Amino acid sequence: MRRRHFIAVLALTGSLLALPALAAEQSKPTPTTKELLARSKPAEWRTPDPENLLLMRLPRGQVVIELAPDFTPLHAANIRTMVRAHYFDGLAIVRVQDNFVTQWGDPASDDHGDKSKLRSLGKARSTLPPEYTRPIDPKLEWTALPDGDVYAPEAGFSEGFPAARDTASGQEWLTHCYGMVGVGRDNGPETGNGSELYVVIGQAPRRLDRNLAIAGRVLEGMPLLSGLPRGEGPMGFYDKPAERTPIESVRLVSELPQAQRPIVQVLRTDSATFAALLDAQRHRHDAFYKVSSGKVGLCGIEVPVREQARTPAKH
Amino acid sequence: MRRRHFIAVLALTGSLLALPALAAEQSKPTPTTKELLARSKPAEWRTPDPENLLLMRLPRGQVVIELAPDFTPLHAANIRTMVRAHYFDGLAIVRVQDNFVTQWGDPASDDHGDKSKLRSLGKARSTLPPEYTRPIDPKLEWTALPDGDVYAPEAGFSEGFPAARDTASGQEWLTHCYGMVGVGRDNGPETGNGSELYVVIGQAPRRLDRNLAIAGRVLEGMPLLSGLPRGEGPMGFYDKPAERTPIESVRLVSELPQAQRPIVQVLRTDSATFAALLDAQRHRHDAFYKVSSGKVGLCGIEVPVREQARTPAKH
Numbered sequence: 095m096r097r098r099h100f101i102a103v104l105a106l107t108g109s110l111l112a113l114p115a116l117a118a119e120q121s122k123p124t125p126t127t128k129e130l131l132a133r134s135k136p137a138e139w140r141t142p143d144p145e146n147l148l149l150m151r152l153p154r155g156q157v158v159i160e161l162a163p164d165f166t167p168l169h170a171a172n173i174r175t176m177v178r179a180h181y182f183d184g185l186a187i188v189r190v191q192d193n194f195v196t197q198w199g200d201p202a203s204d205d206h207g208d209k210s211k212l213r214s215l216g217k218a219r220s221t222l223p224p225e226y227t228r229p230i231d232p233k234l235e236w237t238a239l240p241d242g243d244v245y246a247p248e249a250g251f252s253e254g255f256p257a258a259r260d261t262a263s264g265q266e267w268l269t270h271c272y273g274m275v276g277v278g279r280d281n282g283p284e285t286g287n288g289s290e291l292y293v294v295i296g297q298a299p300r301r302l303d304r305n306l307a308i309a310g311r312v313l314e315g316m317p318l319l320s321g322l323p324r325g326e327g328p329m330g331f332y333d334k335p336a337e338r339t340p341i342e343s344v345r346l347v348s349e350l351p352q353a354q355r356p357i358v359q360v361l362r363t364d365s366a367t368f369a370a371l372l373d374a375q376r377h378r379h380d381a382f383y384k385v386s387s388g389k390v391g392l393c394g395i396e397v398p399v400r401e402q403a404r405t406p407a408k409h
Numbered sequence: 410m411r412r413r414h415f416i417a418v419l420a421l422t423g424s425l426l427a428l429p430a431l432a433a434e435q436s437k438p439t440p441t442t443k444e445l446l447a448r449s450k451p452a453e454w455r456t457p458d459p460e461n462l463l464l465m466r467l468p469r470g471q472v473v474i475e476l477a478p479d480f481t482p483l484h485a486a487n488i489r490t491m492v493r494a495h496y497f498d499g500l501a502i503v504r505v506q507d508n509f510v511t512q513w514g515d516p517a518s519d520d521h522g523d524k525s526k527l528r529s530l531g532k533a534r535s536t537l538p539p540e541y542t543r544p545i546d547p548k549l550e551w552t553a554l555p556d557g558d559v560y561a562p563e564a565g566f567s568e569g570f571p572a573a574r575d576t577a578s579g580q581e582w583l584t585h586c587y588g589m590v591g592v593g594r595d596n597g598p599e600t601g602n603g604s605e606l607y608v609v610i611g612q613a614p615r616r617l618d619r620n621l622a623i624a625g626r627v628l629e630g631m632p633l634l635s636g637l638p639r640g641e642g643p644m645g646f647y648d649k650p651a652e653r654t655p656i657e658s659v660r661l662v663s664e665l666p667q668a669q670r671p672i673v674q675v676l677r678t679d680s681a682t683f684a685a686l687l688d689a690q691r692h693r694h695d696a697f698y699k700v701s702s703g704k705v706g707l708c709g710i711e712v713p714v715r716e717q718a719r720t721p722a723k724h
């Protein structure tokens with residue numbers, strides 16, 4: 095009983111609730127995300143360009159990552175070059191640090207790795223300009239959040255990704271929210287190249303914003319990256335090679351035969367349905383909630399994803 | 410190389426850096442958390458009352474939880490009553506929902522559970538007053554954070570726990586940051602009793618603040634709760650009983666023989682060293698960071714814990 099009800103409520107909180115626009119409707123419980131999404135229009139969903147979608151195959155399933163070339167175009171291009179050369183096939187998840195990141199790449203680049211076995215980057219570049227921020231471009235979607243942000247002057251969503259901006263400097267950037275994929279690098283700002291990637295698996299480490307290039311976002315398969323045993327070596331690296339999760343392959347979806355392509359759609363962050371979800375998150379009222387927060391933080395809402403046709407929806 | 414340097418940097422970000430007080434010192438790299446903690450004084454560390462410490466034994470290790478009786482005294486008392494009666498022994502982790510919570514309790518209370526097998530609460534109360542907030546008490550420590558908070562008028566730390574307050578209402582409350590342990594309940598505000606507990610394993614679900622009682626915080630062993638495979642049933646419940654993690658036992662540390670007691674200490678959140686850690690988090694400068702955030706969010710900093718003597722330190 096207790097659990098059943100707590101389940102029901104968390105079904106709502108794991109997703110979102112909608113705020114009826116009129117005070118007269120306040121007595122109705124807020125509809126669930128599922129209900130709001132069911133009412134959404136087809137045009138409110140964006141189908142990512144298959145040139146921007148990576149499919150990473152792991153022993154227990156597949157992960158779909160959307161690249162963010164509007165923010166990190168050179169990194170997207172370099173990652174595509176590596177993926178087309180099958181650079182990641184046979185590499186591994188080498189690190190899982192609790193409440194921080196899961197990281198994958200070439201095990202030979204570990205501190206104790208055999209550097210003579212480092213995989214060649216092939217035609218990919220070994221260094222890239224930082225791309226930590228970009229000039230604000232009015233042509234890019236910007237959906238501002240109304241409740242402020244601890245770390246940035248303004249927070250919101252751009253092209254489906256959590257982002258922040260500073261009109262004083264004229265810059266905008268993607269933010270380190272749960273599921274965002276960043277580019278590991280050396281101390282030098284040009285030392286990242288996309289061959290080592292990490293994904294945020296805990297509380298958003300926003301201090302990393304503007305210090306690392308963000309390559310994109312995991313659209314599907316986060317549990318395959320977040321639910322791994324934590325590495326017991328320094329910084330969450332696995333002590334023993336056998337603890338690593340092997341990467342079977344990474345492919346650009348554009349390279350796959352049509353029949354193998356996941357049909358993934360992302361709710362447009364400039365859509366009325368996304369606005370309703372945000373509003374619902376802020377002004378929740380139902381049998382469970384005693385008080386609504388009245389607020390929503392940037393990393394407190396995940397942009398809905400749906401997969402159609404060949405595989406069942408994950409969200 | 411790339412990884413080695415990224416490791417070194419994340420060693421800092423996984424922990425914290427200190428800000429030299431003088432501009433003249435800005436050329437020195439910020440010391441690491443490890444360095445700052447090494448300089449801390451013994452009096453800056455608090456040894457939790459063993460009456461407030463729970464030791465949960467799982468197949469892969471043990472979890473130490475500190476109860477928060479200053480905020481949820483009736484829940485602490487009820488949980489102690491259940492623990493003394495060995496209520497949790499043989500129960501299980503029944504749910505792991507990605508980017509949300511890990512939950513444990515009586516599997517018989519599942520939707521499909523056999524209600525005739527529900528374990529008796531014994532002398533523990535089946536309902537409790539909510540204890541979602543409490544009146545602000547000037548006798549309780551309050552260390553305010555300087556950078557604001559999206560969800561509350563004021564955020565900070567009280568008695569070692571992340572907390573928020575509203576001087577307008579005169580209330581303060583613990584917040585749903587990573588590692589905080591909450592009390593599952595039914596729709597009614599008095600339906601929680603502590604027999605079903607959850608811990609935050611993802612981005613802080615701050616919308617739950619003031620809607621659920623927070624019983625305490627995991628001081629040690631988070632990876633045993635966060636690194637579990639996500640449940641594939643609705644809301645992250647495990648579909649199959651075999652997927653659950655059995656709870657071998659939960660004991661009050663005060664009940665254990667001295668030789669079996671973990672010697673856990675928590676950095677005082679009103680200490681100079683904690684202030685230095687906060688300052689470092691805000692104004693980081695070193696070879697890796699190109700910009701410091703200048704800010705720190707409530708759930709962006711974990712209060713340091715150390716374990717002495719009989720078992721190796723986890724932090």
